[in-house]
Amino acid sequence: MEIDGSGFNVYSNWVSYNGRAEGEGVPNQPWSDGITLLRCDGGWVHDNTLDNNTDVDLVIGGGFNCRVEHNTIRHVPTAGIAVYGFAGIHVGYFQEGGGDNSGSTIANNTITSDTDKLSFGLIVGFHPWDDSIPTVHSGSVVDNLSTYSVVPLAIDGVLNGEVQRNTAYGRRGTRGYGCTKAEDYTAADSAATSIQGGWVYRYYHNGSCS
Numbered sequence: 001m002e003i004d005g006s007g008f009n010v011y012s013n014w015v016s017y018n019g020r021a022e023g024e025g026v027p028n029q030p031w032s033d034g035i036t037l038l039r040c041d042g043g044w045v046h047d048n049t050l051d052n053n054t055d056v057d058l059v060i061g062g063g064f065n066c067r068v069e070h071n072t073i074r075h076v077p078t079a080g081i082a083v084y085g086f087a088g089i090h091v092g093y094f095q096e097g098g099g100d101n102s103g104s105t106i107a108n109n110t111i112t113s114d115t116d117k118l119s120f121g122l123i124v125g126f127h128p129w130d131d132s133i134p135t136v137h138s139g140s141v142v143d144n145l146s147t148y149s150v151v152p153l154a155i156d157g158v159l160n161g162e163v164q165r166n167t168a169y170g171r172r173g174t175r176g177y178g179c180t181k182a183e184d185y186t187a188a189d190s191a192a193t194s195i196q197g198g199w200v201y202r203y204y205h206n207g208s209c210s
Contacts (some may be wrong), residue, residue: 001013001015001034001035002036002038002136003035003039003040003043004036004038004039005039005040005041005043005044005055006039006040006041006042006063006073007041007043008043008103008176009043010035010043010044010045010046010048011044011046011047011048012041012047012076013035013048013049014049014050015034015048015049015051015053015057016034016050016052016078016079017052017053017079017083017199018032018033018034018052018054019032019053020054020185021054021084021085022054022086022087027080030054031055031086032053032054032055032058033053033055033058033059034050034057034058034073034171035048035050035057035058035059036059036061036093037059037060037063037066037068037093038061038093038110039061039063039066040060040062040063040064040066040068040104040170040191041063041066041119042063042065042066043063043066043067044066044067044069045066045069045071046067046068046069046070047069047070047071047174048071048072049052049071049072049074050073050079050088051073051074051075051078052075052078052079052081052082052085053077053085054084054085055085055086056086056087056089057085057087058088058089058090059089059090060089060091060093060101060104060106060139061092061093061099062075062093062099062100062101062136063100063104064100064103064104065103066101066104066107067104067105068089068106068107068109068179069105069106069107069108069109070108071089071109071110072109072110073089073109073110073111073112074113075088075113075114075117075118075149076112076113076114076117077114078196082114082117083117084116084118085117085118086119087118087120087121087122087123087175087177088109088113088120088121088122088146088149089106089109089122089123089144090124090134091106091123091124091138091141092124092125092126092127092138092158093158094126094129094130094133094135099126099133099135099136099137100135100158101136101137101138102136102137102139102161103128103139104139104140105112105140106138106141106142107140107141107142107143107144108143108144108157109122109144110144110146110161111144111145111147111149111152112146112147112148113147113148115148115172116150116173116174116175117149117173118148119149119150119151119175119176119179120149120150120151120152120176121147121148121149121151121152121156121168122141122144122146122152122153122154123155123156123194124138124141124156124161125138125154125155125156125157125158125190126157127156127157127189127190127203127204127205127207128154128156128157128177128189128206128207129206129207130195131157131189131205131206134157134158134159134189134191134194135158135159135161136159136160136177137158137159137160137161138158138161138193140161140164141161141162141163141164141166142163142165142166143165143166144166144167145166145206146166146167146168147169147170148170148171148172149171149172149173150171150172150173150175150176150177150179150182151176151182151183151184151185152168152170152171152185153166153185153186154167154185154186154187154204155187155188155189155193155195155199156188156189156203156204156205157188157189157190158189158190158193159191159193160169160191160192160193161194162193162195163190163192163193163196164194164195164196166196168185169184170184171183172186176204176209177204177207177209178204178206178210179202179204179208179209181202181209182200183200184208185198185200186199186201186202187202188202188203188204188210189203
């Protein structure tokens with residue numbers, strides 16, 4: 001599902017098992033997001049369940065006063081198998097204007113994973129994909145729960161915004177995004193962003209880590 005617009009309400013969907021996981025031997029980049037918000041102005045995305053989508057389950061690109069709340073992202077067996085994905089939620093997918101989410105709230109979402117089935121639980125910033133492109137504003141990324149991925153919470157490449165009061169624990173596995181090192185919470189290149197304490201410095205520029 002891709003959405004580009006304003007004033008929409010997306011809720012109570014089950015989005016699951018889209019694409020093929022990296023390493024399954026299927027050519028031509030066959031992975032797939034679950035829900036991609038190309039632009040979300042004044043929209044509300046809530047109470048959806050996203051299971052085992054193979055790129056990023058929920059992508060938040062840009063838009064003002066968007067609310068993304070109470071969604072559940074799982075990379076655990078729900079139809080017999082758990083499938084690998086790059087991230088559960090990504091805030092800061094590059095759009096024209098640099099991924100500006102000013103006034104938006106990403107809150108009270110839950111992300112969980114089996115071992116080595118998610119590289120990032122919640123990733124804020126675009127630098128893992130292209131370190132020349134900063135995310136202008138993350139919006140308020142608050143009160144989310146992310147568990148058991150290789151890196152449950154990561155910040156890399158955000159100029160402004162807020163990442164606070166998120167709970168991230170249970171790091172495990174080695175199938176990170178170009179990185180075999182697990183950590184509960186990492187941060188780099190956060191500029192004027194207000195971020196919660198307890199981070200370990202690490203960047204993931206262009207698919208490789210410090």
